[in-house]
Amino acid sequence: MSxxxxxxxxGRISLRLHRHALVVAALLLVALIGVSVASLMSxxxxxxxxxxxxxxxxxxxxxxxQTVLWEFRFPRTIVxxxxxxxxxxxxxxxxxxxxNPLADPSLVGVSQGAGLAVVSAIVLFPExxxxxxxxxxxxxxxxxxxxxxxxxxxxxxxxxMRFILTGIGVAAFIAAITNTMxxxxxxxxxxxxxxxxxxxxxxxxxxxxxxxxxxxxILTPGLIWSARYLSALxxxxxxxxxxGVPIRAARIGxxxxxxxLAAFAVAAVGPLGFVGLVAPHLARRLAYSGVGxxxxxxxxxxxxxxxxxxxxxxxxxxxxxxxxxxxxAILGVPVFxxxxxxxxxxxxx
Amino acid sequence: xxxxxxxxxxICAATPSLALECGDxxxxxxxxxxxxxxxxxxxRIVSLGSKNVTVxxxxxxxxPVGSQGSLREDGTATIRASAVSTGVEFDNSDIxxxxxxxxDLELVAAxxxxxxIWPDWQDEVNMDQLTLIAPTIAYxxxxxxxxxxxxxxxLLGAEDELAxxxxxxxxxxxxLAALVPAGTTVSVIHGGDGGFWTSYPYGNxxxxxxxxxxxxxxxxxxxxxxxxPTFSAERLQEFDADWVFTTYRTDRGQTPTDxxxxxxxxxxxxxxxxxxxxxxxxxxxxxxxVSTPSYDAVGAAIFALTTHMSNPFTQPRD
Amino acid sequence: xxxxxWFGLPALLAALILAFGWHIAVGAKTVxxxxxLEALVAYDKSNFDHVVVTDLRLPRAxxxxLVGAAxxxxxxxxxxxxxNPLAEPGVLGLLTGASFVVVMAVGYFQVIxxxxxxxxxxxxxxxxxxxxWGIAAAAPGGSTPLTLVLAGAAITGFxxxxxxxxxxxxxxxxxxxxxxxxxTLAGRSTDVLxxxxxxxxxxxxxxxxxxxxxxxxAMGDETAVGLGxxxxxxxxxxxxSVIALTAAAVAIAGPMAFVGLVIPHVARIIxxxxxxxxxxxxxxxxxxxxxxxxxxxxxxxxxxxxxxGIVTALLGAPFFVWLVRARL
Numbered sequence: 001m002s003x004x005x006x007x008x009x010x011g012r013i014s015l016r017l018h019r020h021a022l023v024v025a026a027l028l029l030v031a032l033i034g035v036s037v038a039s040l041m042s043x044x045x046x047x048x049x050x051x052x053x054x055x056x057x058x059x060x061x062x063x064x065x066q067t068v069l070w071e072f073r074f075p076r077t078i079v080x081x082x083x084x085x086x087x088x089x090x091x092x093x094x095x096x097x098x099x100n101p102l103a104d105p106s107l108v109g110v111s112q113g114a115g116l117a118v119v120s121a122i123v124l125f126p127e128x129x130x131x132x133x134x135x136x137x138x139x140x141x142x143x144x145x146x147x148x149x150x151x152x153x154x155x156x157x158x159x160x161m162r163f164i165l166t167g168i169g170v171a172a173f174i175a176a177i178t179n180t181m182x183x184x185x186x187x188x189x190x191x192x193x194x195x196x197x198x199x200x201x202x203x204x205x206x207x208x209x210x211x212x213x214x215x216x217x218i219l220t221p222g223l224i225w226s227a228r229y230l231s232a233l234x235x236x237x238x239x240x241x242x243x244g245v246p247i248r249a250a251r252i253g254x255x256x257x258x259x260x261l262a263a264f265a266v267a268a269v270g271p272l273g274f275v276g277l278v279a280p281h282l283a284r285r286l287a288y289s290g291v292g293x294x295x296x297x298x299x300x301x302x303x304x305x306x307x308x309x310x311x312x313x314x315x316x317x318x319x320x321x322x323x324x325x326x327x328x329a330i331l332g333v334p335v336f337x338x339x340x341x342x343x344x345x346x347x348x349x
Numbered sequence: 350x351x352x353x354x355x356x357x358x359x360i361c362a363a364t365p366s367l368a369l370e371c372g373d374x375x376x377x378x379x380x381x382x383x384x385x386x387x388x389x390x391x392x393r394i395v396s397l398g399s400k401n402v403t404v405x406x407x408x409x410x411x412x413p414v415g416s417q418g419s420l421r422e423d424g425t426a427t428i429r430a431s432a433v434s435t436g437v438e439f440d441n442s443d444i445x446x447x448x449x450x451x452x453d454l455e456l457v458a459a460x461x462x463x464x465x466i467w468p469d470w471q472d473e474v475n476m477d478q479l480t481l482i483a484p485t486i487a488y489x490x491x492x493x494x495x496x497x498x499x500x501x502x503x504l505l506g507a508e509d510e511l512a513x514x515x516x517x518x519x520x521x522x523x524x525l526a527a528l529v530p531a532g533t534t535v536s537v538i539h540g541g542d543g544g545f546w547t548s549y550p551y552g553n554x555x556x557x558x559x560x561x562x563x564x565x566x567x568x569x570x571x572x573x574x575x576x577x578p579t580f581s582a583e584r585l586q587e588f589d590a591d592w593v594f595t596t597y598r599t600d601r602g603q604t605p606t607d608x609x610x611x612x613x614x615x616x617x618x619x620x621x622x623x624x625x626x627x628x629x630x631x632x633x634x635x636x637x638x639v640s641t642p643s644y645d646a647v648g649a650a651i652f653a654l655t656t657h658m659s660n661p662f663t664q665p666r667d
Numbered sequence: 668x669x670x671x672x673w674f675g676l677p678a679l680l681a682a683l684i685l686a687f688g689w690h691i692a693v694g695a696k697t698v699x700x701x702x703x704l705e706a707l708v709a710y711d712k713s714n715f716d717h718v719v720v721t722d723l724r725l726p727r728a729x730x731x732x733l734v735g736a737a738x739x740x741x742x743x744x745x746x747x748x749x750x751n752p753l754a755e756p757g758v759l760g761l762l763t764g765a766s767f768v769v770v771m772a773v774g775y776f777q778v779i780x781x782x783x784x785x786x787x788x789x790x791x792x793x794x795x796x797x798x799x800w801g802i803a804a805a806a807p808g809g810s811t812p813l814t815l816v817l818a819g820a821a822i823t824g825f826x827x828x829x830x831x832x833x834x835x836x837x838x839x840x841x842x843x844x845x846x847x848x849x850x851t852l853a854g855r856s857t858d859v860l861x862x863x864x865x866x867x868x869x870x871x872x873x874x875x876x877x878x879x880x881x882x883x884x885a886m887g888d889e890t891a892v893g894l895g896x897x898x899x900x901x902x903x904x905x906x907x908s909v910i911a912l913t914a915a916a917v918a919i920a921g922p923m924a925f926v927g928l929v930i931p932h933v934a935r936i937i938x939x940x941x942x943x944x945x946x947x948x949x950x951x952x953x954x955x956x957x958x959x960x961x962x963x964x965x966x967x968x969x970x971x972x973x974x975x976g977i978v979t980a981l982l983g984a985p986f987f988v989w990l991v992r993a994r995l
Contacts, residue, residue, distance in 0.1 A: 044456035067481045068458045102817060151992055161813050165753070165991040168820055172924070173984035179849060179977045180968075198831060202451055203475055273824060319448035319456045320420065322835060329828035336821045340806050340814055422837060542846045543853020544972065581695030581965070581972055582854070583719045615854045617722050622715050 021289035021297065028286070028300035032081065035307045039077045040069065042311070044318050071205065079204045080310040080324065081303035082212045083265040084275055088302020089223065090261035091276025092283070092295055096230040097254040098163050102339065104277030105141075105262035108167020111271035112174040113144030114263045115197060116181075122193045123181050134211065134267035141263040144170060145255055196270050198323035201310045208268045215264040222257050223295060229254060231291040272309070272325045274332025275302050281339055305331065378504065380486040381469065382476065387484045391464035391504075395447065395457050395483070398468035400430040400641050401490050403444070405501045406466075407435040408643055409510065415445040415460045417452050417471070419600075429600045430637035434646040458482045491575055494518075494553045497642030514644040521651040525561040528658035533665070534590035535563040540611030540619075545588065546579045548572060552640030553647050554594060557654065566590045582616040585623060591665040592657075593625040596636035605633035629663040675937055679951045683732075686958040690731065691724040693962060695970060730852045730860065731961045731975075732954040734916045735926060737867050739953025740874050741912040742927025743934065743945050747881040748905045751812045752932070752994045753987065756792070756913045757924035760819035760826075764795025765917040767826040770844050774833055781858040785866045789914035795822055796906060850923040850976015852961055863915040870911035871950065877905055878942040885940065923957075923976045925983020930956055932990065 041052055045068040051061050052069065060066040087105065094103040094110075105111045117140025121128050148170055152163040182193060229250040232240040240247050262276065283297035306324060309331060313322035369377040371386035378387045395415040396402035403416040418426035418439060426446040431437050439446050447456045451473035457465065465485040467476055479485040488500065495515070502511035535558050537551045549572040550556055555565060568587040572578060580587075597608040612619050620626040638650040657663070692703050698716045705711075706720035738756060745754035756762050768791030772778040778787070802818040803810035830848070846853075880901040883891040891898050916923065930953045931945060937952075938944035957975070964978045 044453045045459040062461075064458050064461055064482065068455055071478065071481045072454050072458070107820065151988060162991055165813065165816060166988050168816060169984050169988035169991060172980055172987065176977050176980035176984060180973055180981070202454070203473055203478070205475075205478055314453075317836060319446060319453035320836065321448060321451055321453060322832065326828045326831050326835075329824050330832075333821050333825035333828075337802055337818065340802060340817050340821070342807075420837060424836070540854075543851055543855075578970075579972070580970065582723050583694045583696035584970075586715050614856060617726075617857070618718065621712065622718050 021287035021293045024287040025293070025297055025300060028297065028304060032300055032304050032307065035304060035311060036077050036081065039307065039311045039314075040073050042315055043068070043073060075205050075209045076201050076310060076314075077307065078209050079212060079268060080201050080306045082209075082216060083201070083269045083272070084279070084302040084304065084306025085299035086212070086216065086261045086265035086302070087272060087275035087306070088279030088283075088298040089295060090258045090265070091278075091302075092280035092298040093226065093230065093254055093258040093261070094276070095280055096234045096291070097251055097258065099234060099236070100161070100164060101281070102164050102277065103167075104274065105258070106271055106273040106275075107171065107277060108148060108164060109144050109171035109174055110141045110148075110167075110259055110262050111266050111273070111276075112171045112178070114138070114141040114266040115271040116140055116174050116178050118267065119178050119181055119193045119197065122196065134215065134264050137267040138260055138263040141259045141266070142256065144174065145259045149255065198270065198325050201269050201306075201324050202314070202321050204268065212264065212268050215260075219257065219261060219264075222253075224292075226254055226257055227292045227295065230295075234291070269306075270323075270325060272306060272328045274336060275305050275328050277339075278332045278335045279305060282335070378486060380500075381489045382487040385484050385486050387486065387504075388463045390506075393460065393462045394464045394466060395460055395462040396466050397447075397452055397457075397471045397474070397479075398466070398488065398490065399428040400637070401468050401492075401497065402466045402488055403428050404431050404434050404641050404643050404646075405497060406505075407431065407437050408645060409501055409505050409507050411505050412437065412442060413444060413466075414462060415447040415457060417449060418446045419449055427600065430641040430643075430646070433599060433635070433637050434641055434643045434649075454478060454482075491550075492642065493550070493556050494642045494644060494647050495556075498644060517648065518644055518651075521648055521655075522557070522560045525557075525651055525655045525658065528655065529562040531562065533563050533592070534566055535592045535594070536566040536569050536588045536590045537594050537596075538588045538612075539595055539608070540613070540615035542579045544579045544582050544615055545585065545612075546577055547588075548575075548577045550574065552596075552636070553642070554596070554634070554639040554650070557639070557647065557651055558594075561651075561654070563592070585616050585619060589624050591625065591630065593623060593631045595631070595633050596639060597633055599635040599637050608633045628665070630665065632657055675948065676951075679948060679955075682955050683951050683958075686955045686962075687728055687732070690728040690958045690962055691720055693966060694719065694724055695965070695972075726855075726857065726860075727852050727961070728958060730855055730919055731957040733860075733864075733867055734852070734920045734923060735930075735953035735955070735957030736950040737870065737912040737916040737953075738923060738926040739930035739934075739949040739956070740871060740946055741909045741916070743931035743942070743949040744874055744877070744881060744905045744909050745927070746931050747885040747942055747945070748902055749810065749815070750885060750887070751810075751815055752990055753812045753816055753928070755925065755928035756909065756916075757922065757926070757983075758816055758819050758928060758987070759799050760795050760822040761792045761799075761909070761913045762917060762922035762924060763823040763826050764798075765789070765791040765913055766848060766922045767791055767830060768794075769917065770830055770848065771833065773844060774837060781856065782862045784859055785863045785914045785918040788917040789866065789910050792910045792913040792917070795826075796910060798822060846974065847921040849974035850921045850979065851974045852920050852957075852964075853972065853975075855919060859918050863918040866911045866918075867915035870908045870915065873904060873908040873911070874946050875943075877901060877908065878946045881905060881946075882940065882942040885942065921976060924980045925987065926953060926957060926979050928990070929983050929986045932986075 041047065041049055047065055047068065051065060054061055055065045055069045091104045094105065095101055114137035117136040118133055121133070121136055148163060148166050152166040229245055232243050232245045233250060233254070237247055279302035280298045283294055283301045287297060289297065306328065309324040309327035313324050313327050316322060369384045369386060371377050374389050375386045376389055377384050394406060394411060394413040396406060396413040397417045399417050399419070403413055406413050416428055418428050421427055426439050428438055428444070437444070445456070445460060447453055450471065452471065454474060462483045465479050465483050466488055467479055467485050468488045468490045470490050476485050476487065492500065498511055498514065502508050537547050537554055538545050539547060547569060549565065549569045559565065566588060568584065595608045595612065597603040597605055620631065623631060625631050634650065634653060638646045692700060696719055698720060702716045703720050706717035710721055711717050742755045745756070745759070746752060765788035768787045769784055772787050799815060799818045799822055800810060803814040806814040808814070880891070880896045883894045883896045884898065884901055888898050931949050934945045934949040934952055938948050960978050960982065961975050964973045964975045
């Protein structure tokens with residue numbers, strides 16, 4: 001493992017060492033493709049597998065099939081997968097940096113901070129251009145993260161647990177401000193904001209696909225760069241210092257990265273809960289692996305989770321549409337409770 | 350994306366517009382977010398708003414192929430306000446239920462519409478996506494019955510019917526106005542959320558009342574259009590007027606008892622301190638008749654008002 | 668009771684009377700102070716100002732007193748018995764559990780008889796309490812503040828998702844509970860108060876009776892056993908009291924978060940570690956606190972009134988954060 005820490009290149013070589021993890025990654029990828037295909041095939045517009053294939057290859061059985069598949073199902077399938085991956089990665093990085101298995105952007109208020117920024121914009125400046133949403137979300141999330149950090153990290157010892165509890169308090173506070181905002185706001189805008197807060201993917205189109213993909217592309221080098229520091233940080237501050245890692249800078253960099261990942265996902269699909277918490281754990285349980293591989297598995301698991309949530313929400317009560325956020329909470333909480341029951345580090349308090 | 354397109358359209362609207370070139374069988378149609386090419390005679394309309402879009406369409410003889418609806422307690426869907434104003438429901442027509450808020454985009458597509466009408470409250474689906482399915486026009490939900498009916502008449506080429514309906518409205522109003530002495534005040538109030546909520550205009554009710562010569566009280570006049578503020582129960586007396594109206598939701602099976610219970614809940618014993626109520630001039634009206642952009646519904650509401658104003662035993666004292 | 672307690676009680680009662688008076692003296696309608704007094708001593712039904720004071724503000728102030736007292740005492744007991752500074756009906760999910768059952772019963776089964784509301788709320792609170800403690804106790808390391816809070820947060824998130832889902836599938840039935848779910852003192856019905864009162868009084872009396880044993884328990888289970896306290900029995904009874912108080916508060920005003928967190932800590936600062944003093948002082952302080960919070964909810968953004976529950980969260984959440992920083 002210590003070899004893995006020293007350079008990203010060694011990190012890559014070590015990927016080959018965990019064959020089991022690679023198999024799991026392949027299986028996850030197959031599952032993700034399966035869910036995506038199922039998602040592409042199902043919906044209120046009747047389209048058989050053959051029809052899907054014909055449409056994808058440019059011979060749609062009907063003209064409208066083209067629109068349904070390319071403009072509705074395809075973007076939302078991609079966006080749910082990418083947003084799920086972003087939430088998962090954000091949670092994983094947060095968990096590494098805080099060395100806290102229960103860290104999650106939605107649990108500690110980072111998602112809520114992003115949400116508050118966007119809701120404020122919807123209510124106060126309804127005519128604002130959508131282009132600003134990711135940046136606003138990022139700013140809101142960053143402020144909250146800095147706030148929690150500064151409150152929780154001032155004392156040494158037990159800091160990680162305090163981070164979570166502080167986050168829960170801050171999340172409750174932000175939720176209350178958001179509620180005030182919704183009471184104060186015009187009813188139409190309040191309804192739009194509420195719909196967005198429930199976390200739903202039904203309104204996404206290609207612009208969201210491009211903006212999310214762009215975000216992912218921008219942040220990927222950061223992720224690769226971060227893998228080496230993450231492996232060091234998870235061994236604890238003493239070891240990290242011994243390995244020559246600039247702890248403070250690395251930590252700030254990682255947290256910013258995590259916040260950015262969550263914020264961009266929130267800006268696109270709303271604050272989906274529990275994905276960032278559950279995906280990294282499921283990934284870890286599925287296969288033991290190094291940091292790099294674990295991040296890959298987490299991204300796939302997160303993508304699978306949100307993909308499933310959107311798929312179920314779209315189909316279950318059609319034509320009534322259930323926001324994905326409700327389903328990620330219903331799917332995520334039981335896993336979260338299992339984690340509380342199994343996680344050794346809850347002993348720390 | 351919708352906001353962007355709105356902004357773009359706003360800019361386009363501000364500049365002197367070039368005539369929109371439409372293909373064969375199509376025509377340019379101006380609506381709240383701009384100008385769109387729509388079929389000369391739309392045959393397969395999908396309505397994304399039951400009360401404000403579906404009902405007037407049915408009334409003008411152009412029932413949509415699909416409509417937004419709301420779920421009843423038993424899980425079946427209903428076209429709000431349609432049962433009382435048109436008699437048409439999902440279960441006695443070929444209209445397909447396409448979801449509530451938001452609607453199911455794919456189901457809309459599956460109906461292969463040639464025109465989609467999007468009321469502006471349906472903001473969880475955006476017009477860019479709808480436009481990919483079929484030409485989509487926007488409808489301002491807070492339009493008065495006159496503006497709404499003019500919009501649909503222009504859309505469906507029903508100007509003659511519109512003129513007749515408008516003449517009928519004027520005659521009905523003239524009959525009501527004759528019963529309203531100059532300076533008669535009025536207000537509209539609802540109990541709920543721990544206080545009183547209202548809006549101004551309130552559906553078509555304040556329009557009818559003002560057309561008939563009523564004057565709304567100051568607290569009502571102070572509300573900006575489109576806002577639904579909740580007032581503290583302590584301000585009840587500011588709503589007092591010669592006549593005070595409240596409404597109950599017939600689409601949810603409510604009766605005046607529900608409206609009165611809501612008032613009582615917000616202010617126990619409200620009737621003793623609201624002069625209009627104490628003297629028998631606090632009237633509960635069915636909400637669908639006063640809030641649906643339909644001349645049939647509005648006509649029924651005017652007749653109800655005429656009946657109340659004709660009652661010699663409940664006239665305001667000097 | 669300690670010296671400070673005996674000395675402080677009159678001062679606290681004075682504060683309560685003052686807050687109560689302030690609460691009924693202010694509102695959306697300006698009523699002169701002497702008219703407020705007249706309304707209380709010489710009520711004239713035909714004077715609208717009198718009606719506002721006695722029929723609107725007075726009941727609301729009474730609700731604030733009862734709910735504040737109930738939640739504060741429930742919080743004090745929970746903190747004492749679990750020796751967890753963060754314990755509180757809201758943080759540990761009891762409020763959400765209680766409101767979840769009420770919402771489902773009213774929404775799906777059309778239960779509107781006010782007699783059943785406190786019972787349903789108690790059922791919800793009891794099941795949630797059992798779940799949260801069960802999960803926390805089964806976690807490695809036992810029921811620490813962290814595991815309890817996390818289990819509470821998880822259950823809250825889970826039930827909230829189901830409430831949203833139910834609302835989406837049946838707007839008609841669930842719409843009317845929307846405001847109640849934010850925690851409010853406006854437009855509450857006196858019928859529910861009538862049925863909630865026995866639960867509230869029962870819970871308070873039980874809390875007072877248990878106060879001596881809870882003091883021992885708060886020093887640790889072994890100390891308590893040494894002092895001859897039947898630990899399991901006291902914990903059980905304290906939980907019963909907490910559930911009854913939570914149920915009464917939720918039935919009256921909906922979920923009002925963080926009231927039970929803030930007040931017991933303040934009470935402990937004033938009177939020390941003796942629960943025979945903490946319980947009554949918490950009750951009075953809780954009442955004062957909720958009165959003042961409700962004044963703020965009505966006045967700060969006037970003419971818009973914010974839900975009282977939103978204000979308790981705005982004030983309570985930072986206190987929670989401070990507690991985490993200072994006490995853990």
